[in-house]
Amino acid sequence: MLAIVLWTAAILTGILLLVKAGDKLSDKIVEVAEKAGVSPLVISIVLISLATTLPELLTSAVASYQGLTGMALGNALGSIFANIALILGIAATLRPLKATKAAYDNSLIMLSSFFLVMLLSADGSLSRLDGVILLGSYTLYLRWLFKRNAGKNVDGEVNEHATILDYTILLILGLLLVLGAKLVVYGGANIAEALHISEFVIGATIVAVGTSLPEMTNAIYGALRERGSISIGNIIGADIMNALVVLGVASVIRPLQTGASVLTILLVLAVMIPMVASLKRNHGLGRAIGVYFLSVYSLYLVLMFSGVKL
Numbered sequence: 001m002l003a004i005v006l007w008t009a010a011i012l013t014g015i016l017l018l019v020k021a022g023d024k025l026s027d028k029i030v031e032v033a034e035k036a037g038v039s040p041l042v043i044s045i046v047l048i049s050l051a052t053t054l055p056e057l058l059t060s061a062v063a064s065y066q067g068l069t070g071m072a073l074g075n076a077l078g079s080i081f082a083n084i085a086l087i088l089g090i091a092a093t094l095r096p097l098k099a100t101k102a103a104y105d106n107s108l109i110m111l112s113s114f115f116l117v118m119l120l121s122a123d124g125s126l127s128r129l130d131g132v133i134l135l136g137s138y139t140l141y142l143r144w145l146f147k148r149n150a151g152k153n154v155d156g157e158v159n160e161h162a163t164i165l166d167y168t169i170l171l172i173l174g175l176l177l178v179l180g181a182k183l184v185v186y187g188g189a190n191i192a193e194a195l196h197i198s199e200f201v202i203g204a205t206i207v208a209v210g211t212s213l214p215e216m217t218n219a220i221y222g223a224l225r226e227r228g229s230i231s232i233g234n235i236i237g238a239d240i241m242n243a244l245v246v247l248g249v250a251s252v253i254r255p256l257q258t259g260a261s262v263l264t265i266l267l268v269l270a271v272m273i274p275m276v277a278s279l280k281r282n283h284g285l286g287r288a289i290g291v292y293f294l295s296v297y298s299l300y301l302v303l304m305f306s307g308v309k310l
Helices: 002-035 040-065 069-094 101-120 128-148 164-194 199-211 213-224 228-253 259-282 287-305
Strands: none
Touching (some): 002 164, 002 213, 040 069, 040 128, 040 228, 069 164, 069 199, 069 259, 101 128, 101 259, 128 228, 164 199, 213 228, 259 287
16 A cells, blocks of 8 residues: 555655746747747747657657557557547637638648548557658648748747756756656556556556646636637647657567557547537637537546546
8 A cells, every 4th residue: 555655655756846847948939049049930830849759749749658558559649639629629619719711721730740640550459661651741840830830930039049057947947857757657657557457558547648838828817818729729739749859769679569559540430520620610619619628538538547448
C-alpha cells in the first residue's frame, strides 16, 4: 500500500513538474520567438504546440526507451483523443469557439497525419522506418507552414535579441520536463504492474490527461477570453505533433506494437472528423459539438475501465 502511495506521489510530482515547467517554457519560447520577429501564426501553431506537447514527447520517448511501448503508444493516442474530446469539449461547452480558415486548413493536415499513422500501423506495428517517415512528414509540414506564412512576421521592428541567458533558461526548463516525464513513467509503470492494469490503459488515461494539462490551460483560457483561434490552433498543432513527432520519436527509439489500439483509433476519428467538418461549416466549434465531445470521452472512460480491449 505504501508503495502505491509513493508511486502515486511520483506521478503527481512528475505531472506538476511537466505542467509548471511546460507553462514557463511556453512563455519563454514565445518571448524568444517574438524577439526574432517570428510570425504569430507560426508561434501559435508550432512553438506553443511544441511547448505544450513536450510532456507527451518526453514521456513517450522515455517509456519507449525503457521498453514500455504500450505506455508510449497509449500516451500519444490518448493525448490526441483527450485534446479534442476532453479539452476542446470543455472549452467549447464553456463558450463557443470561433476560428479562421487557417484553422480549418491546418485541421486537414491534422486529419491527414492521423490517417498516415493508421496506414503505417496497418501491419500491427510502427517500425523505426515508419518513425522516420512520420518525422519526415512533420518536416514537410513545417516547410509548407513557413512557406505559406513567409512575410507575415510580427509587426514592428525587433528591438531585442535573444541572449545566452534566454537559451540557458530554455535548457533548464527542458531538463525539468525530462525529470517530470521520468517520474510519471516510473509511477505509472509500477502502478500498472501492481494493479495488473495494462501499460496502455495507464498511458491513455492518467499519463495522457496529466501531460495534456498545458493544452487544457491554454484552451480554457482562450475560451474564457473569447480567443477561440488560440484554443483550436494549439490543439491542432499539438495533435499533429502527437501523431508525427511523438509517435515518430517513440517508434524510432523502439518499434511500437499497435494491434491493441483499434478501438481507440476509431474513437479518435469519431471526434476528429466532426471537428474538421464543424470548422469547415461553422468556422468554429459550438456548445453542441462540445457536449458531443465530452459524451464520447465519457464513453471512452467507461469502455477503458470496463476492461474493453482498446
